Amino acid sequence: MLRLFDTAVGDIVEIVPIAPGRFSMYVCGPTVYDLAHLGHGRYALVFDVLRRYLEWRGLKVRHVSNITDVDDKILERAEAENRSPSEVASEFEEKWFSTMAKLGVLKPHEIPHATAYVGQMVALIGRLLDEGVAYLGEDGIYFDVSKVGDYGLLARQSLESLKAGARIAEKDFKKSPMDFALWKFSDPSSWSWESPWGPGRPGWHTECVVMSVDLLGEEFDLHGGGLDLSFPHHENERAQAEAMHYKFSHHWVHNGFVMVGSEKMSKSLGNFTTLDELLETTDPRAYRLLVLQSHYRSPLDVNSQTVAEASRALSRLDSTCQRVLDAGVDMTSSQLDEEELQAFREAMDNDLDTPTATGRLFELRSKVNQLLDDGMLEEAGKACATMEHLFGALGLTLHGTEEAELPSNVKEIVERREEARSVKDFALSDRLRKELSDLGFAVEDTPSGPKVKRR
RNA sequence: GGCGGCGUGGCCGAGUGGCUUAGGCAAGGGCCUGCAAAGCCCUGUACAGCGGUUCGAUUCCGCUCGCCGCCUCCA
Numbered sequence A: 001m002l003r004l005f006d007t008a009v010g011d012i013v014e015i016v017p018i019a020p021g022r023f024s025m026y027v028c029g030p031t032v033y034d035l036a037h038l039g040h041g042r043y044a045l046v047f048d049v050l051r052r053y054l055e056w057r058g059l060k061v062r063h064v065s066n067i068t069d070v071d072d073k074i075l076e077r078a079e080a081e082n083r084s085p086s087e088v089a090s091e092f093e094e095k096w097f098s099t100m101a102k103l104g105v106l107k108p109h110e111i112p113h114a115t116a117y118v119g120q121m122v123a124l125i126g127r128l129l130d131e132g133v134a135y136l137g138e139d140g141i142y143f144d145v146s147k148v149g150d151y152g153l154l155a156r157q158s159l160e161s162l163k164a165g166a167r168i169a170e171k172d173f174k175k176s177p178m179d180f181a182l183w184k185f186s187d188p189s190s191w192s193w194e195s196p197w198g199p200g201r202p203g204w205h206t207e208c209v210v211m212s213v214d215l216l217g218e219e220f221d222l223h224g225g226g227l228d229l230s231f232p233h234h235e236n237e238r239a240q241a242e243a244m245h246y247k248f249s250h251h252w253v254h255n256g257f258v259m260v261g262s263e264k265m266s267k268s269l270g271n272f273t274t275l276d277e278l279l280e281t282t283d284p285r286a287y288r289l290l291v292l293q294s295h296y297r298s299p300l301d302v303n304s305q306t307v308a309e310a311s312r313a314l315s316r317l318d319s320t321c322q323r324v325l326d327a328g329v330d331m332t333s334s335q336l337d338e339e340e341l342q343a344f345r346e347a348m349d350n351d352l353d354t355p356t357a358t359g360r361l362f363e364l365r366s367k368v369n370q371l372l373d374d375g376m377l378e379e380a381g382k383a384c385a386t387m388e389h390l391f392g393a394l395g396l397t398l399h400g401t402e403e404a405e406l407p408s409n410v411k412e413i414v415e416r417r418e419e420a421r422s423v424k425d426f427a428l429s430d431r432l433r434k435e436l437s438d439l440g441f442a443v444e445d446t447p448s449g450p451k452v453k454r455r
Numbered sequence B: 001g002g003c004g005g006c007g008u009g010g011c012c013g014a015g016u017g018g019c020u021u022a023g024g025c026a027a028g029g030g031c032c033u034g035c036a037a038a039g040c041c042c043u044g045u046a047c048a049g050c051g052g053u054u055c056g057a058u059u060c061c062g063c064u065c066g067c068c069g070c071c072u073c074c075a
Helices: A038-056 A072-080 A085-103 A114-131 A159-164 A204-216 A227-243 A275-281 A284-292 A304-326 A338-349 A354-373 A377-393 A408-422 A426-438
Strands: A003-006 A011-014 A022-027 A060-065 A134-136 A140-143 A180-185 A200-202 A219-226 A248-255 A258-260 A441-446 A449-454
Touching: A003 A248, A022 A038, A022 A204, A038 A060, A038 A085, A038 A219, A038 A248, A038 A258, A038 A275, A038 A284, A038 A377, A060 A204, A072 A085, A085 A275, A085 A284, A114 A134, A114 A140, A114 A180, A114 A200, A114 A204, A114 A227, A140 A227, A180 A204, A180 A227, A200 A204, A204 A219, A204 A227, A204 A248, A219 A227, A227 A248, A275 A284, A284 A304, A284 A354, A304 A354, A304 A377, A338 A354, A338 A377, A354 A377, A408 A426, A408 A441, A408 A449, A426 A441
Parallel strands: A022 A060, A022 A219, A219 A248
Antiparallel strands: A003 A011, A134 A140, A140 A180, A180 A200, A441 A449
8 A cells, every 4th residue: 555754654655544445635735816926836736636536545535724814925916916815816726726627627526615614713822712721912813832731743843943934023922832822802893703702813823624434434544735934824733723632633644845046936035937827838737747757745946947848758659659650459348457557556655656667667668669660569568558657647638749639831831741742852851850840840851741849 | 043854967856775778758879760759778877065874875874965844824
């Protein structure tokens, strides 16, 4: 079975689903106040791949991922643009899902919204107060981290050492600098909800506890997100769950950052590229391939060079598929290669080792070409079908490279070029190739005729 | 200051106590081609530095240097 690196353990552990054959996962989703950047794309792709792989392994997965639509930054933007927070939130949520669709990220089965859970958050905060693990501060209700014995587990640090490095501005009334806001009082005239303690807004760390427990129960298999969420966000979620005596998530999984040069890409550093910008010039599948070619916990450098390399690698995969199609091989009846499936499973089971898995698939691609060269069409079909199937399991669909319908002027030039070649007028032929090239099309001469593709 | 991680051939990027050079991209040579392209074959002898453990370390341990992340909002 699958083994994954569990942040709470600090090591790779065997993943044993709570209910055999089923898997429940909660992945922290975006705060919708701006466009999604490459880092969001990576986490979404990583957990999309995890989900798809679990499903490929035959598990019935329940994937929940939230939309955080209550946040100070949403309010700031709304005020700056003189519109309501909900308008801002719904705009960026819509854009989020349209970008995710381009990336081929499957929609989670449930998409809870924080605003729909404020009532439940208030109820949870009330219970935390009753338990004596929360207290009233000057500007809100705070969680008392000293009440959780192993606070700091996900940071792999003790409360003492966390305190030692705390950079957070001290508020005198807080018992510990690590204590965090559960409820923030606010002016009733601004964006706020009613609570027994007065109008206000919920702190960020409570919503995921309430939503995950509501939809997946007090005990579920996996909780995930970007590495930057491990502390304090996930730790604070865990602290609340501990205080409530929930069993909560069995495993905590985090993906590494997208780097810009040697710096983490983040909104606060302002060094981000939006996914939409990337996708204007890049096949979304190339970004998925780039993500797959590095391990999910490693930092990933995304720049024009690494993107170009992935694009190039992708187009070679596509052209191999095209070769198989051109050879007239019917892959629908092809058996899959068991040995390859097994190797794929082993790589993926080993902490989602997609670089090894894809490396193997590139070798398979080479094998398909060799078999085609040798005229072993049936074997080539089997290998190609396996390759397509396994890339498909990773959410990457391969397809042929030929344009379904060429513009008529392009078609006409191609025909004229063929005529020129048939009478060996290669000077004209080369001029026409140049013309096509200027129009953005590449032509390749093959035994079965010219192949035209967009460049 | 505390904690965690990283340093692999031109670049990206896996992995391992000794089998056999992961893989991708780029490069060089060859086959094929009117020329190209695609494809195939061949080529580069890498694991930061210094010690230690070991019959043997890129892989284990220690130290040094360099880099990064978290401890504040962040995927």
